[in-house]
Amino acid sequence: MTSVPESAAHSAGAADHDGSTTVLHGVGVGRAGVVGPVVQVAAAPVVPAEEPGTAPDQVDAVQARVTAAFDAVSAGLRAQADAATGAAVEVLGATAQMADDKALRKQTAQRIASGSGPVAALDESVGGFATMFEQAGGYLAERVTDLRSVRDRVAARILGVPEPGVPALARPSVVVGRDLAPADTATLDVSHVLAIVTELGGPTSHTAIIAGQLGIPCVVRVGGATALADGTVVAVDAAAGTVEVGPAPEVAQGFARRAEVASRLxxxxxxxxxxxxxxxxxxxxxxxxxxxxxxxxxxxxxxxxxxxxxxxxxxxxxxxxxxxxxxxxxxxxxxxxxxxxxxxxxxxxxxxxxxxxxxxxxxxxxxxxxxxxxxxxxxxxxxxxxxxxxxxxxxxxxxxxxxxxxxxxxxxxxxxxxxxxxxxxxxxxxxxxxxxxxxxxxxxxxxxxxxxxxxxxxxxxxxxxxxxxxxxxxxxxxxxxxxxxxxxxxxxxxxxxxxxxxxxxxxxxxxxxxxxxxxxxxxxxxxxxxxxxxxxxxxxxxxxxxxxxxxxxxxxxxxxxxxxxxxxxxxxxxxxxxxx
Missing domain, CATH: 3.20.20.60 (Phosphoenolpyruvate-binding domains)
Structure with missing residues (x-):
């Protein structure tokens, strides 16, 4: 039998300290634990409150601009898929397929022809499909995150702003988001990602699966995660399904012992x-x-x-x-x-x-x-x-x-x-x-x-x-x-x-x-x-x-x-x- 020391790692939670530590709970994916600073995923662009409608004489031009945005997003995702390996190839390809979807493009174009602004038309079309997917359940419900990721990327192209997602990481960090897009997960710089935490999602979602394959600790369905400020130091315990804010030093020491045990096993x-x-x-x-x-x-x-x-x-x-x-x-x-x-x-x-x-x-x-x-x-x-x-x-x-x-x-x-x-x-x-x-x-x-x-x-x-x-x-x-x-x-x-x-x-x-x-x-x-x-x-x-x-x-x-x-x-x- 493999020898494991009696002092092997324990999960350290709020009960181990003075009671003042904030601990957020979710569903863990994996068994590792890490301590590091939070980096929030860049927010998705919103429909401009004052976005003008599309005049009849501008329909063709606006439709062409939206089509170009769809094409650019699809091409970018496919380029990422070509450079990826493993499960990331499937995820990126499937998301690119959504950007190419004829029905989504057609509905968006029809709304533009009816006078909607381009971002509003896109948002309404995606919203309709998202509702349909959620009602269908199963695999389609899991694809809603992918669908909204496409919407956010295309909207950013239309508005001429940076695409949403994980910012460039200057140091090892805990990536936190409402529902991290699988396409973002698939292209993470693993050397700088300590863990992933999301407010939504599930243990069988694309993001969770990819995180598991990459060996990145992940906790999903963590209420209040997006309220954490950038730079906040947290302890992410995938085994316990917890995110602890401002952990005591012994928490990191416990995680290190757990990692040592895993390495020996x-x-x-x-x-x-x-x-x-x-x-x-x-x-x-x-x-x-x-x-x-x-x-x-x-x-x-x-x-x-x-x-x-x-x-x-x-x-x-x-x-x-x-x-x-x-x-x-x-x-x-x-x-x-x-x-x-x-x-x-x-x-x-x-x-x-x-x-x-x-x-x-x-x-x-x-x-x-x-x-x-x-x-x-x-x-x-x-x-x-x-x-x-x-x-x-x-x-x-x-x-x-x-x-x-x-x-x-x-x-x-x-x-x-x-x-x-x-x-x-x-x-x-x-x-x-x-x-x-x-x-x-x-x-x-x-x-x-x-x-x-x-x-x-x-x-x-x-x-x-x-x-x-x-x-x-x-x-x-x-x-x-x-x-x-x-x-x-x-x-x-x-x-x-x-x-x-x-x-x-x-x-x-x-x-x-x-x-x-x-x-x-x-x-x-x-x-x-x-x-x-x-x-x-x-x-x-x-x-x-x-x-x-x-x-x-x-x-x-x-x-x-x-x-x-x-x-x-x-x-x-x-x-x-x-x-x-």
């Missing part, structure tokens, strides 16, 4: 296993071939989730079979003989595809998405499976292929038959709908493995939008009802002798990792940066001890009690070592 490259040798694969979540190559160089046992929708979302047409096969082959070669689980396209409805647009749906989260695309655009699903078969034959390596949004054993059977027809021999499905968890035995009879998507499983189990901050207590992954479904799925896997993995946010939580191991989950997939702490906590327990931690969590009545019970049942010293 990262030196352990052993395969994932409990103290008595029960194996639990520790895998990486990836979205691109570049992600695969970076992750493969780290101490992971493969990839438990390749989000292939990154290949599709910023496209006018579907990527060709050959293009897809080349990407999949590159990812397989990066990991060699290690396990690589490739999820087929998780798009449609709330992740719209330009080349496969679905009719308007009142509730996209319950609509045509994931494997259900086979109902409307079967050629897209077939081409992807063909490309995966091509990659297998080209590399001689065996991908594990799974479909998202499977609800019935019949759907699992259909997908398995289609995949095996392309020569794919390791075929599985996602369990993210309660119906699939409840019928896990029947589904596992049709496929070789399942992987639990804990984020969507929590959303569908608790009937709660992941982005609704006021319902965060319901969407908590520690909800006993969600854990019951995870337990039922893992038990089904044990009965039939097949793998049950977890590739949602739960897998990256060291405490939850012990619970999942105790429930019988066989693999955990997460951002590579989370692997060392998860490896340590799993390794600190025997399988029987992990089962006891799981039983304690399941016996609770609500999410806070479930987490507290699991924490209390951990092996001695583990909670202190990781500041859990």
């Amino acid at each position: 990262a030196e352990d490259h052993a395969p994932g296993a409990t103290a008595d040798g029960h194996g639990v694969l520790l895998l990486a979540n990836i979205g691109t071939a570049e992600d695969a190559e970076r992750a493969a160089a780290q101490a992971v046992e493969g990839s438990g989730l390749f989000r292939t929708e990154v290949l599709f979302l910023d496209r006018e047409t579907a990527p060709t079979r050959e293009e897809q096969a080349a990407t999949y082959a590159r990812a397989l070669r990066a990991f060699g003989d290690r396990k690589v689980v490739i999820r087929t396209l998780d798009a449609g409805a709330d992740k719209p595809l330009k080349f496969a647009t679905q009719p308007d749906e009142e509730n996209p989260a319950l609509g045509v998405r994931g494997y259900r695309l086979v109902r409307t655009v079967p050629d897209v699903v077939t081409a992807q499976l063909e490309a995966l078969g091509d990659a297998r034959r080209e590399t001689g390596l065996e991908p594990w292929v799974m479909a998202p949004m499977i609800a019935t054993p019949g759907e699992a059977r259909e997908f398995a038959a289609s995949a095996r027809a392309q020569g794919l021999t390791k075929v599985g499905v996602m369990v993210e709908i309660p119906a699939a968890a409840l019928r896990a035995d029947a589904i596992l009879r049709e496929v070789d493995f399942v992987s639990i998507g804990s984020n969507d499983l929590a959303q569908y189990t608790m009937a709660t939008d992941r982005l609704r901050g006021e319902l965060a207590d319901l969407i908590d992954l520690w909800q006993p009802a969600v854990l019951d479904l995870v337990a039922a799925t893992a038990a089904a896997g044990q009965r039939v002798g097949k793998d049950v993995g977890v590739c949602g946010e739960s897998a990256a939580d060291p405490l939850m990792a012990v619970v999942l191991t105790g429930l019988g989950v066989t693999s955990l997939s997460m951002a590579p940066v989370a692997v060392p702490a998860v490896r340590y906590t799993v390794k600190a327990h025997t399988l029987d001890q992990a089962r006891a931690v799981a039983r304690a969590a399941l016996a609770a009545d609500d999410a806070p009690a479930s987490r507290a019970a699991a924490l209390a049942a951990l092996a001695p010293g583990v909670a202190d070592a990781l500041a859990l």
